[in-house]
Amino acid sequence: MAANQENSFNHLVFKAQAVRKQMNTNLRDQVVKDIYQRAEEIAAKAVALPDTRNDLDRKIDNIVTSRIWGYPLMFALLSLVFWLTITGANYPSQLLSNVLFGFQEQLTGFFRWAGAPAWLHGVLVLGLYRCLAWVVSVMLPPMAIFFPLFTFLEDLGYLPRVAFNLDKLFKKAGAHGKQILTMCMGFGCNAAGIIACRIIESPRERLIAILTNNFVPCNGRFPTLIAMAAVFMGALAAGTNSFAAAGVVAGVVLIGIAVTLLVSRILSKTLLKGVPSTFTLELPPYRMPKIGTLLIRSILDRTIFVLMRAVVVAAPAGVITWILANVTIGDMSIVARLAGWLDGFGRIIGLDGYILLAFLLGLPANEIVVPILIMCYLAQGTMLELDSIEALRQLLLNNGWTWLTALNMILFSLLHFPCATTLLTVRKETQSTKWTVLAALIPTGAAIAVCFLVAQIVRALGLV
Amino acid sequence: MGLTTQSTGIYAFVEEMHQDPNFNTDAVIALAGNPNTGKSTVFNGLTGLNQHTGNWPGKTVVLAKGIYEHRGKKITLVDLPGTYSLLANSADEQVARDFICFGNPDATVVVADATCLERNLNLVLQVMEITPKTILCLNLIDEAKRKAIRIDRNGLERLLGIPVVPTVARDKGGLAELENTIHEVALGKRQMNPRQTIYHQAIEEALRELQAELEEVLQGKLNSRWVALRLLDGDSSIIDEIRRYLITSTTQVGKEV
Amino acid sequence: MSIAEFELTQLPVGGFARVVGIKAEGLVRNRLLDLGLVPATVVEAVRKSPAGDPIAYKIRGALIALRSEESRQITVRALVED
Ligand SMILES: Nc1nc2c(ncn2[C@@H]2O[C@H](COP(=O)(O)OP(=O)(O)O)[C@@H](O)[C@H]2O)c(=O)[nH]1
Ligand SMILES: [Mg+2]
Numbered sequence: 001m002a003a004n005q006e007n008s009f010n011h012l013v014f015k016a017q018a019v020r021k022q023m024n025t026n027l028r029d030q031v032v033k034d035i036y037q038r039a040e041e042i043a044a045k046a047v048a049l050p051d052t053r054n055d056l057d058r059k060i061d062n063i064v065t066s067r068i069w070g071y072p073l074m075f076a077l078l079s080l081v082f083w084l085t086i087t088g089a090n091y092p093s094q095l096l097s098n099v100l101f102g103f104q105e106q107l108t109g110f111f112r113w114a115g116a117p118a119w120l121h122g123v124l125v126l127g128l129y130r131c132l133a134w135v136v137s138v139m140l141p142p143m144a145i146f147f148p149l150f151t152f153l154e155d156l157g158y159l160p161r162v163a164f165n166l167d168k169l170f171k172k173a174g175a176h177g178k179q180i181l182t183m184c185m186g187f188g189c190n191a192a193g194i195i196a197c198r199i200i201e202s203p204r205e206r207l208i209a210i211l212t213n214n215f216v217p218c219n220g221r222f223p224t225l226i227a228m229a230a231v232f233m234g235a236l237a238a239g240t241n242s243f244a245a246a247g248v249v250a251g252v253v254l255i256g257i258a259v260t261l262l263v264s265r266i267l268s269k270t271l272l273k274g275v276p277s278t279f280t281l282e283l284p285p286y287r288m289p290k291i292g293t294l295l296i297r298s299i300l301d302r303t304i305f306v307l308m309r310a311v312v313v314a315a316p317a318g319v320i321t322w323i324l325a326n327v328t329i330g331d332m333s334i335v336a337r338l339a340g341w342l343d344g345f346g347r348i349i350g351l352d353g354y355i356l357l358a359f360l361l362g363l364p365a366n367e368i369v370v371p372i373l374i375m376c377y378l379a380q381g382t383m384l385e386l387d388s389i390e391a392l393r394q395l396l397l398n399n400g401w402t403w404l405t406a407l408n409m410i411l412f413s414l415l416h417f418p419c420a421t422t423l424l425t426v427r428k429e430t431q432s433t434k435w436t437v438l439a440a441l442i443p444t445g446a447a448i449a450v451c452f453l454v455a456q457i458v459r460a461l462g463l464v
Numbered sequence: 465m466g467l468t469t470q471s472t473g474i475y476a477f478v479e480e481m482h483q484d485p486n487f488n489t490d491a492v493i494a495l496a497g498n499p500n501t502g503k504s505t506v507f508n509g510l511t512g513l514n515q516h517t518g519n520w521p522g523k524t525v526v527l528a529k530g531i532y533e534h535r536g537k538k539i540t541l542v543d544l545p546g547t548y549s550l551l552a553n554s555a556d557e558q559v560a561r562d563f564i565c566f567g568n569p570d571a572t573v574v575v576a577d578a579t580c581l582e583r584n585l586n587l588v589l590q591v592m593e594i595t596p597k598t599i600l601c602l603n604l605i606d607e608a609k610r611k612a613i614r615i616d617r618n619g620l621e622r623l624l625g626i627p628v629v630p631t632v633a634r635d636k637g638g639l640a641e642l643e644n645t646i647h648e649v650a651l652g653k654r655q656m657n658p659r660q661t662i663y664h665q666a667i668e669e670a671l672r673e674l675q676a677e678l679e680e681v682l683q684g685k686l687n688s689r690w691v692a693l694r695l696l697d698g699d700s701s702i703i704d705e706i707r708r709y710l711i712t713s714t715t716q717v718g719k720e721v
Numbered sequence: 722m723s724i725a726e727f728e729l730t731q732l733p734v735g736g737f738a739r740v741v742g743i744k745a746e747g748l749v750r751n752r753l754l755d756l757g758l759v760p761a762t763v764v765e766a767v768r769k770s771p772a773g774d775p776i777a778y779k780i781r782g783a784l785i786a787l788r789s790e791e792s793r794q795i796t797v798r799a800l801v802e803d
Contacts, residue, residue, distance in 0.1 A: 009681050009710060012674060013703055016695035019670045027667065027696055028751060032551070033759040034663045036781070039585035042623045047581050048614040049782075055611065061768060070771035164786050168772035171788060177775070201554050278749050278791055280756060283777055283784040284500045285579060287607065290634060301514055549755040553748060580782040583757060 057286050061161070070165050077158075078253060081149045083246035086226055089141035090242070096140065100133035122326055123319055127375070131318025134371040135310050138223045143303045146219065150187060151298040155289035159184050163281055166257075173261045174268025176205035177279045179212075183260065186216035188302055190418055191425040193218075198429075202277040207435060208264050210426055214418040214443045215256040215263070219306050220366035224413045225249050227370060231393045232406035248410075256414050259446060271438075309421070313365040321361060321372045325379035335376050349448055350408035350455030352400065359412065364420045369413070402464045408451045415447035474562040475712075477527060481540070489531060489538035491650035494564050496591055497575035498584050499546030502603040504528075505633040506575055507543040510643065515543055527559065534643045537651065542569070548583070550590045552702060561702070564594050565686070566709045570650035571597040573642070578608035578615060578630070592626060592658040593690045597649050601642055602630040625659035660689065670696055685713055729787075729795040732766045734776070738797035739763055745794040757781040758795060 020027060063069050107129060111121040153159065159181055167177040178200050186193030193213040200206040217225060229248040268274060325335040332340070335357065343353030354376045362369035374392070377399050396405070417440040418426070427436040458464055481487045497503045504515040511530030528543040544563055545556040552558045564572050574591050576584035581602075592598045600620070608615065621628045627645045631638030648654040662668065674692040682688050686706065694702050732738050740762040743750050757780050758764070765779040775786040 005681055006707070006711065008677070009707060012677055012681065013695055015677075016670075016674055016692070017698060019673055020696050020698055023666050023670060025664060025666055027698075028551070029754065029759070030664050030667060031693065031697070032549075032754040034667075035586055035589050035661055036757050036759050036762070038589060038661050039582050040781075042585055042620070043582035046616045046620040046623060050612045058767070065768055065771060065777075067769075067771045164770050164775065164777065165772070167770060167786070167788070168774050171774070177786075177788070276788075276790070278752050279775070279786075279788045280752065280791065281775070281786040282499065283786060285607065285784075293634070297514065301516075551751065551755060553751045553755060583781045583783050586755075586757065 060286060061283070064158070064161050065165055074162060074165060075250060075254070077153070079246050079250040081146065081153075082226075082249045083242060084149060085142045085146045085222075086230070086245050086249070087242045088145045089226075092141040093137055097133070097137035100137050104129060104133065119326075123322055127318040127320075127322025128315050129318070131314045131321070131368065131371045131375065132311060134374070135314040135367055136307070138227065138370070139219075139310060139367055140303070140307055142222060142226065143219055143306060144299060146222065147188065147298040147302040148295055151294055151302070152289055154184070155287065155294060157284050157286045160281060160283050164283060167279070167281070169261055170264070171276055171279075173265040174205075174274070174276060175208050175261075175264040176200045176202065176276065177281055179205070179209040179260075179264070182209050182213060183216045183257075186213045186218060188219055189306060190214050190216070190218045190422040194422060194425045194429055202274075204268075204272045204274045205277060207430065208267050208272055210429060211267065211435065211439050211442055212260045212263050214422065214439070215260045215415065215446075217252065217256060217414055218366065218422075220310065220419065221413050222249070223367060224370050225252055225410055227392065228406045228410045228413075231396065232401075232403045252410055252414055255411070259415060259450075263442060263446065310365055310367040314368050314371065317361065317364060317368045317372060318375070321375050322379075324361075325376055333379060335379065339376065348455070349412075349451040350404050350458070351412060351451065352405070354399070355405075355409060355412070359416055362419075363417070366413070366419050404455060404458050404464045408454060411450050411454065412447050415443055415450060417441075417444045417447075474559060474567055477563075478567045481529060481542075487529065487531065487540050489540045491537065491570040491646075492540045492542065492568070493646055493650060494542050494544055494567065494569040494572040495575060496544050496560055496564060496572055496587065497546055497601075498548055498577065498587060501546065501575045501577040501584065502631075502633045503543055503546060503575045506573070506601060506603065506631070506639070506642070507541055509633050509636050509639050511541055527563070532643075534647050537647065539646065539650070542567070547587065549587060550594070551697075552699065558701070561594075562705065564591060566705065569595070569597075571595075571599060571646055573599045573601050573646065575601045575603050575633075578602045578604045579611055579613055581615065588624065588626075589661050592624070593660060593693070594687060596656040596658050596687075598626045598656075598658060599642075599645055599649055600624065600626055600628045601633075602628055603633050605630045605637070606632045606635070623659070625657050627654070667693075667696070682710070685710065724798045726796050726798045729764065729766075729778070729792040729797050730776075730789050732764070732797060734766050734769055737763060737765050737800045739800050741796040741798055743795055745791075749791065749794065753791065753795065756785060763800060764797065 064073060104125060107125050108121065111125060162184065163177055163180040166180050170177050170179055181199065182193050182196040185196040190213050193216065194210050197206050197209045197213065200209055226245060226249060229245040230242075321335070324338070325333050327334055329337060335354075339353030339357045341353065342356040346352045346356045354373060358369050358373035358376060361372050374395065377395055417423075423436055423440060426439045427433070430436065481492075495503045495507055507513065507515050507528065507530060510532045512532070513528070513530045515528045515530075527545070530541050530543075532539055532541065542563060544560040547554070547557045547560045550557055550561040550564070552561050563569070572591055572595055574584075574588045576588060588598070588600055602615065602617070602620075615630075617628050617630060627649065629638055629642045629645050631642055633639065649656065663671075671689060671692045674695060675688050678688040678692055678695075682691060686709070691706060694706065726741055729738065740758050740760055742760055743753050743758060745753065762781065767777045767779050767784060769776050770786070775788045776792060777784050777786045778792075
């Protein structure tokens with residue numbers, strides 16, 4: 001635009017300002033009102049609406065958001081999803097692991113036949129392949145059940161009702177009501193949850209949501225939680241009871257929500273001071289999802305996507321862990337040495353050096369924490385076939401685990417630093433190193449504090 | 465965090481799109497609409513891509529672009545964030561408004577929820593003020609039927625003065641007709657004559673005072689009535705954006721086809 | 722018959738009212754206007770969250786939850802059948 005044109009534009013801006021001052025109506029109010037009135041008139045002419053005061057949506061909402069049933073129903077649905085996931089995944093997991101670990105024998109046979117050196121067999125079969133096999137057999141079935149179930153609730157329109165029910169708690173914590181929606185997304189993947197925080201307009205509340213999203217256990221952590229629950233918690237109540245395990249996992253999620261609220265509250269009183277901004281939430285009509293599309297979408301877009309990411313990380317992690325566990329310096333493997341350094345601290349918080357090491361080595365992705373841990377323990381001599389939950393239980397018991405170790409492993413997994421992908425996402429979304437560092441430090445601090453307290457209390461009471 | 469008040473980065477997005485040879489298509493179409501009306505479902509249905517869908521407001525948090533072919537023409541589709549309004553009270557509204565306004569789409573499809581048309585018309589009327597090439601996609605017709613809501617499509621077309629296409633995006637119902645309509649509107653084969661909203665008398669008088677002079681300055685690059693409304697409204701973020709657009713669109717003359 | 726004005730927060734669940742105006746200024750005002758809460762709009766209080774707040778209102782065909790901080794800013798009056 002030529003300079004004189006820009007001048008005439010600026011001149012018009014001033015002129016408009018003068019005209020506005022002379023008007024005695026509030027322009028914005030009047031414009032919005034006129035548009036809505038026209039919309040109303042058009043709709044009145046072109047749309048025939050039935051009475052909606054008794055429609056099905058209202059009846060559903062009467063239950064879903066009821067004073068009495070609202071909260072229990074939320075917890076029941078959550079538990080049901082986990083129960084279906086755990087029981088449904090049991091058999092296929094077993095089958096997959098039989099097939100995959102069965103194939104390991106073939107691989108070993110092949111390596112022997114080819115006269116490959118022991119270290120090559122170790123790196124490729126015991127390291128890379130084993131880690132992959134574990135991740136696939138333990139993660140794939142639960143995800144293939146969990147994601148469709150969760151997507152079903154999402155497509156149905158249930159999530160906004162959850163936000164509606166829980167909003168007051170978030171308001172009291174100085175957080176945004178939509179934070180619960182971003183947390184729901186975090187169930188799938190915390191990185192996705194953090195991107196979803198863009199729906200929160202106010203920078204302060206968005207940061208709170210970003211910094212606390214990690215307290216929702218993502219899919220990479222569910223297998224760990226489920227395995228730990230099945231191994232120890234389930235065992236408390238008659239055998240490996242999937243009801244108990246599901247209850248434990250649902251309880252863990254509740255603890256995560258409680259910590260989210262607490263940390264949000266602390267943040268909004270300290271680093272991120274302020275009052276909640278405007279909050280309006282639409283409760284959309286329920287829509288029955290199309291099951292076919294839902295299955296395809298949730299399996300292709302979510303399950304396979306998350307699994308592939310885990311596989312990409314698991315392969316090198318398996319190799320590195322095997323090397324660390326089998327290369328010795330002096331009379332000790334590198335793993336043993338590293339774990340030795342961490343052991344003292346680990347025991348104070350009710351864990352051990354290997355567990356902490358597994359969490360550290362598992363930084364790239366949460367799903368590889370347990371396989372790394374197993375590999376570390378296995379390298380300590382006791383070579384056993386890890387083909388069932390019972391075998392896993394035996395292995396852990398042999399390494400001095402008690403139910404306290406399992407409980408704190410669950411708590412640490414729930415609360416500890418986010419995975420590398422999530423941290424990178426925080427960096428990208430906040431454009432700030434400071435907040436990224438805090439996104440790692442706050443959860444880690446919370447994890448250490450909670451585990452320490454639990455360990456001290458349990459020990460003081462002489463429960464283990 | 466550059467969340468609000470600053471520019472929405474729509475220029476960078478548009479620039480990038482124009483430079484990407486894959487998106488060197490025959491037309492660019494914007495998909496606007498209230499949250500949760502099925503924009504992403506329409507987008508996926510037309511492009512075959514998998515933009516995330518779900519039944520909660522606000523799940524589309526990035527601008528997605530995709531391509532489809534229709535009658536030998538390549539069409540770019542841009543899925544905008546869901547908004548109730550374009551008066552820019554939020555970053556999402558700014559992004560949607562800026563793309564419709566300054567992204568030069570060849571047509572804008574407003575996806576509306578047929579079960580809740582009155583509320584959705586608010587946005588439709590606002591889009592019509594910015595661009596005459598507006599199409600109303602009346603989605604979720606199946607839900608409307610289930611709820612015994614009846615809509616007079618022809619009456620609606622007449623009252624609005626824009627094409628109205630009923631769809632059931634989830635089952636790809638009506639998408640073929642939507643493609644046809646987009647084709648006709650975007651490639652200029654259909655005369656568009658939307659019926660503008662007439663405001664309170666005082667506003668109309670004020671608009672008249674500005675419009676003639678504005679038309680000289682705008683030279684047809686933007687709708688003078690809409691710009692006059694924004695100037696009267698006095699929201700400086702959009703006024704600055706308009707100024708910037710006028711400056712860049714002159715310096716880029718010749719670069720554009 | 723004089724019709725008293727009150728805050729939307731006070732509208733009991735199941736009740737209808739007509740919007741008179743919005744007390745808030747600036748961004749909050751614009752947001753509420755954009756939801757269709759312009760004068761003369763009929764609003765129904767549909768349900769309370771189990772915790773008592775927020776409350777969901779039927780506003781121009783959509784069900785929208787407002788925290789009491791916002792609904793307090795909206796003045797309404799009782800709907801008289803005509
Ligand atoms: N019954 C029905 N559901 C639909 C239709 N179109 C979309 N949906 C569903 O409505 C929800 C919102 O759709 P989405 O594309 O995510 O909306 P967006 O927010 O506008 O992008 C999803 O659960 C879709 O499956 C339709 O035509 N009929
Ligand atoms: Mg979308």
